[in-house]
Amino acid sequence: MPTLADFRFFRFIIPNTKNQFRMPAPFSNTVRKNMSNPVEVSTTNGQLWSISWVVEEEHPHRIVFTGGWRAFYEHYRLRIRNTMLFSYHQPKFLYVAIHDARYCEINYGRNLRNGSLPAIPAHGNYTVQFFAIIPVNDPDTLMLPLRFSRDYGRSLPRPLTLTTPTGHHHRVGWNMEPNGRIVLHGGWDAVREHYGLRDQWLVLFHYHEAQNTMYVMFFNGHTMEINYLAHAEPGTDSTCISYPTAPKSRHIADRFRSTNPFFVNPIVHRLPxxxxxxxxxxxxxxxxxxxxxxxxxxxxxxxxxHYVGRTNECFGMGWCALATACQLRHGHVCVFERLAPQDYRLHIY
Incomplete structure (x- = not known):
């Protein structure tokens, strides 16, 4: 299920899309009465485009980008087989990441702090983003792009842990073929079965090199992101968003019980x-x-x-007031339980 974004979906650049560009029917049918026109489209380098749209008269009444689309198309030198990941925030914003023909995101010199617009990544900053298409008649394996495999394959852990937007973790094995391409295998079949993934569906990967962490999202045959919660087993415990390394924090994480995702953070300062x-x-x-x-x-x-000089994120403005009110001290361990994308419950140990 989409989290902060109301919808996420892929669109492929195909012939005859330079002057107009069609949105998926499921997306169009849901938002066409409420989406602003023109809609603001922001790319991962912070540039903002105003694009007007019309609705096709014939069924299925899809939204079609028209005014401003050709300028966007030419500015980013879009080509057939380029792929675009859209993230819609109703009613007036669409954020887009553009991928090349090798399924890897194109880096246009990302400027995450341009104005007040957030960046496209669904999990914060990441090192590289790419996607893979689930092959036909091969439920046991998934090939990752050769470019990613060659650049990062030597540093990937075995097995590889895949984390979904709901915070659930799935461990899968992988091998590297003689040509240098990584192939997921042991455990991938269980992931496919758990989420009901089908041939030709898309898997989006966000890799965080500093944390050696891989996040995944799944997109169905309409190129729309799936509803993850529809595949969750009722009453099962969730898992840590990021598993801690400190012994005390790890001990608490292993014993914390909740159906919601959570993360653990120790307090290492003596004063707020x-x-x-x-x-x-x-x-x-x-x-x-x-x-x-x-x-x-x-x-x-x-x-x-983002804390300047560090690779991880932080809680900044407002944290001191919380720490003072809760009398947090060195040695305390905080568990942040996710109730909603931007709503957490604090447990102190």
């Missing part, structure tokens, strides 16, 4: 500070977003942001 470092990428939350945190002592809003 202006920020909480080493916050993991949060599913469905963008950089510089407000996070609501509650417990029995009250409710606070803190800023989820």
């Amino acid at each position: 500070t202006r920020f909480l470092p080493n916050v993991p990428p949060l599913p469905g939350v963008y950089e510089d977003s407000p996070i609501s945190i509650t417990n029995e002592r009250g409710a606070w809003t803190v800023q989820y942001t």
Whole structure:
């Protein structure tokens, strides 16, 4: 199920799309009465485009980008077999990441802090984004792009843990073929079965090199993101968004019980500070977003942001007030339980 975005979907550049560009029918049928016209389209380098649209008269009444689309197309030198990942935030914003013919995201010199617009990544910052198409009649394996395999294959852990937007983890094995391409195998068949994935569906990967973490999202035959919660087993425990390494934190994480995703963060300062470092990428939350945190002592809003000089995110503005009110001290361990994309419950140990 989409988290912060209302919808995420892929579109392929095909012949005769230079002057107009059609949106998927399921997306069009849902938003055409409410989406602003023109709609604001932002790319991952922070550039903003205003694109007008019309609705096709014939069934299935799809939204078609017209005014401003050709300028966008030519500016980014779009070509047949390029792929675009759209993330819709109703009613007026679409964020887009563009991928090349090898299924890897094109880096246009990303500027994540241009204005107030959030960046496209669904899990915060990442090193590289790419996708793979599930092959026909091969339920046991999935090939990753050769470019990613050659650039990062030597540093990937075995097995590889795939994390979905709901915070669930799936461990899969992988091998490297003689040509250098990574192939997922042991455990991939269980992932396919669990989420009901079919041939020719898409799998989007976000790889965080500093954390050696891989996030995945799945897109159906209409190129729309699937509803993950429809495949969750009722009453089952969720897992850590990012598994801790410190012994005490790991002990608490192993014994914490909830059907919601959560993450664990130890307090290592003796006095409340202006920020909480080493916050993991949060599913469905963008950089510089407000996070609501509650417990029995009250409710606070803190800023989820990037701390200069570090690879991880942090809780910034608002954290000091929370830490003071909750009397957090060195040695405490905080468990942040995810109730909604930007709503967390705090447990203190």
